[in-house]
Amino acid sequence: MRIAEIISSIIDRLYIKRLEPVISRQLFRYGVCGASNMALDAVWYYIIYHYIVALRFIDLGFVVVSPHIASLIVVFPITFFTGFWLNRHVAFQVTAYRTRGQLIRYAISVVGAIVLNYVLMKLFVEHCHFWPTPSKMLTTLISAIYSFLAAKYFTFRKQNS
Numbered sequence: 001m002r003i004a005e006i007i008s009s010i011i012d013r014l015y016i017k018r019l020e021p022v023i024s025r026q027l028f029r030y031g032v033c034g035a036s037n038m039a040l041d042a043v044w045y046y047i048i049y050h051y052i053v054a055l056r057f058i059d060l061g062f063v064v065v066s067p068h069i070a071s072l073i074v075v076f077p078i079t080f081f082t083g084f085w086l087n088r089h090v091a092f093q094v095t096a097y098r099t100r101g102q103l104i105r106y107a108i109s110v111v112g113a114i115v116l117n118y119v120l121m122k123l124f125v126e127h128c129h130f131w132p133t134p135s136k137m138l139t140t141l142i143s144a145i146y147s148f149l150a151a152k153y154f155t156f157r158k159q160n161s
Contacts, residue, residue, distance in 0.1 A: 044079065045071055
């Protein structure tokens with residue numbers, strides 16, 4: 001049994017069939033994969049920030065990078081690829097397309113999510129004058145909806161029969 005099948009079967013055991021009219025199995029898998037990737041991101045960030053970057057500023061010659069940004073830069077590719085793998089093999093299970101094409105589309109959707117987060121935070125905090133924390137929560141919700149729809153209908157869409 002492949003690791004993706006093991007992960008899928010564990011997630012499916014947690015799925016409550018009565019929720020099906022509200023939350024599809026695919027959406028549930030997507031949510032669990034996303035939450036797991038976020039947790040992995042936090043763990044990697046902590047380890048890299050405290051033990052690898054070790055709270056030091058990184059002088060690249062043309063710019064000095066603060067420890068928290070340096071850690072973010074190191075962690076991003078890790079969780080980018082684990083997120084892609086989980087979405088491709090667990091949440092959507094669409095492998096008919098070539099990996100490279102899906103990876104490029106995934107990168108485009110991630111850039112879109114980053115831009116969306118930036119624009120929405122600017123809009124809510126600076127123009128609508130909402131408090132930052134509720135703004136971040138609303139932005140995260142909107143970004144998660146965008147990311148799911150981008151994954152379902154763009155990155156991992158099923159081939160036309």
